[in-house]
Amino acid sequence: MSTGEQLDVLDGFRKGVFNVLVATDVIEEGLDVRACNVVIKVDPGRARAVHSHYVLMTDDKMKCARTVESFVRLEKELNLAVRDRCVDRVDEEEEVGSETVAKIARYSYMPLGADGPRITPSSAPSVLMR
Structure with a gap:
């Protein structure tokens, strides 16, 4: 758009x-x-590390805990329901493969070299919209 x-x-x-x-x-x-x-x-x-934690601040601890538990259950049910309906589905193990990382690096724009800032194919749209 x-x-x-x-x-x-x-x-x-x-x-x-x-x-x-x-x-x-x-x-x-x-x-x-x-x-x-x-x-x-x-x-x-944004918390992508394996052992990441999310912090939720709320004024009603018990209500929040019940809501979070409900959402966790719902997420599991939804994942099961839609898992096999994806077109051209790629397993998570394949998705995070080194070939994908190599492709992203190859198509990245790095004006100051590998240690500097970079624009990847997935970040380009948001950079262009700034």
Whole structure:
């Protein structure tokens, strides 16, 4: 989508023309949108290390714990339900292979060399939208 189209969609969402907004994490982290009652995340967030922890701050510890437990159960059920419905599904073991890492490195733009900043194929759209 062009920047103009994105702004039109956001404006429509803010005005209530649309009641569903499908977006990347940029919306969640970078823009102020009206209050909503459901947010569906499709990735594990920024904490990608094996032993990462998420901290949730809430005023009702027990209610939050029950909600988190409910979401964990729901996530497992949804993963099972959609796992075999993916087109051209790649197993996780294959996805993280060194060939993929090599491809990303090969197609990355590194103006100051390997130790400097880089733009990867997956980060390019957000860099261009800045």
